[in-house]
Amino acid sequence: MEREWLERDYYKDLGVSPSASSKEISDAYRKLAKKYHPDNNQGDETARDNFTKVATAYEVLHKPDKRKEYDEAREMMRTGAGAGRMFGGGPSAGSSSDGFSFDMNDLLGNLGGMFGGGAGAGNGRRYRPTSGGPRRGQDLDADLYLDFLDAVHGVTTTVAVHGDAPCTMCGGNGARPGTAPEPCPNCGGTGSIALDQGLFSVSQPCSACSATGVYIDDPCPSCRGGGVEQRTRNVTIRVPAGVKDGQRIRVKARGGAGANGGPRGDLYVTVHVKAHERFGRSGDNLTVTMPITYWEAALGTKVSVPTLDDDVTIKIPAGTSSGKKFRVKNRGVKKKSGYGDLIVRVEVAVPAPSQMSEEETSLLEQLRDTSTFRPRAQAEESV
Numbered sequence: 368m369e370r371e372w373l374e375r376d377y378y379k380d381l382g383v384s385p386s387a388s389s390k391e392i393s394d395a396y397r398k399l400a401k402k403y404h405p406d407n408n409q410g411d412e413t414a415r416d417n418f419t420k421v422a423t424a425y426e427v428l429h430k431p432d433k434r435k436e437y438d439e440a441r442e443m444m445r446t447g448a449g450a451g452r453m454f455g456g457g458p459s460a461g462s463s464s465d466g467f468s469f470d471m472n473d474l475l476g477n478l479g480g481m482f483g484g485g486a487g488a489g490n491g492r493r494y495r496p497t498s499g500g501p502r503r504g505q506d507l508d509a510d511l512y513l514d515f516l517d518a519v520h521g522v523t524t525t526v527a528v529h530g531d532a533p534c535t536m537c538g539g540n541g542a543r544p545g546t547a548p549e550p551c552p553n554c555g556g557t558g559s560i561a562l563d564q565g566l567f568s569v570s571q572p573c574s575a576c577s578a579t580g581v582y583i584d585d586p587c588p589s590c591r592g593g594g595v596e597q598r599t600r601n602v603t604i605r606v607p608a609g610v611k612d613g614q615r616i617r618v619k620a621r622g623g624a625g626a627n628g629g630p631r632g633d634l635y636v637t638v639h640v641k642a643h644e645r646f647g648r649s650g651d652n653l654t655v656t657m658p659i660t661y662w663e664a665a666l667g668t669k670v671s672v673p674t675l676d677d678d679v680t681i682k683i684p685a686g687t688s689s690g691k692k693f694r695v696k697n698r699g700v701k702k703k704s705g706y707g708d709l710i711v712r713v714e715v716a717v718p719a720p721s722q723m724s725e726e727e728t729s730l731l732e733q734l735r736d737t738s739t740f741r742p743r744a745q746a747e748e749s750v
């Protein structure tokens with residue numbers, strides 16, 4: 368609450384005038400608190416934020432001594448009067464007994480920015496009430512669920528991202544809609560001040576604008592000048608062909624919005640690829656399993672195999688064991704240069720009794736009785 372205390376217009380938050388009576392303040396609070404109460408607005412973040420805003424404003428305004436402190440501080444900021452009056456040692460400065468306190472360093476930091484030397488000093492101008500100047504946005508994470516073929520071919524899609532976003536009301540520039548940020552008059556918009564030190568000229572960050580170079584006369588009421596708000600937004604991303612399950616894609620500058628004109632963070636998207644009924648993946652290789660009969664395995668054959676585009680025919684040589692793999696070059700998944708391979712695994716399928724005629728059964732029995740093939744011979748010998 369400490370820093371906010373000076374930056375926020377609590378009268379505006381409650382929708383009352385600065386001369387409102389305590390009854391008007393209580394009435395306004397009751398009405399708004401009911402409207403935004405979390406119980407009446409399940410899961411609505413905006414309502415929750417508004418509820419907090421209203422409660423905070425009421426917290427300050429409904430106690431006469433706190434309200435007086437607040438009014439004095441606002442007046443001082445408005446007129447740009449010296450800080451001395453504020454810190455003159457009155458009983459209200461610093462922390463007070465009812466639990467309301469503000470941090471002296473924060474306050475001094477703010478005042479340094481607002482009343483710092485040069486053109487800005489004491490002339491009644493109000494500067495963007497920043498603390499620390501531009502701040503890079505957060506790096507954000509998101510999950511993306513892709514169909515198998517979309518991952519193979521690449522796709523343009525959207526992903527829901529929750530975090531800092533440019534303020535909807537002002538578009539992120541921090542100025543009240545209808546107004547625009549202007550170059551800081553103290554530094555001419557450069558964000559730094561050149562100090563003439565005889566032979567040397569050194570520059571230091573402009574304290575009036577916290578080195579942002581921007582002067583906002585009337586801050587956006589929604590983001591209070593920072594240009595950032597929390598929400599969920601859909602980000603369109605181009606997923607490259609061949610992404611793998613579990614892969615993390617970095618999307619530069621699509622993460623959290625930076626505050627006070629700072630750069631955006633990055634977005635990291637973790638890809639989850641759904642299974643395909645026919646194909647599998649092994650890195651850049653595509654895998655597929657083809658059933659063959661045992662006479663095809665023993666005598667050899669040609670089988671037609673599906674790929675990502677047209678079918679290919681592969682030759683199964685005589686004497687192929689179940690589980691043997693065949694490689695079809697460049698028919699796999701797109702990789703950095705070229706394509707992976709298609710790996711075809713053959714599997715000998717055995718008919719169920721219901722799938723065999725009497726004649727087939729009889730032929731197999733003949734084969735059993737005449738064949739000299741003994742695949743377990745070695746195993747039997749060693750027993």
Ligand SMILES: [Zn+2]
Pocket residue numbers: 551552553554555556557558559573574575576577578579580581
């Ligand atoms: Zn400046």
Ligand SMILES: [Zn+2]
Pocket residue numbers: 534535536537538539540541542587588589590591592594595
């Ligand atoms: Zn805004």
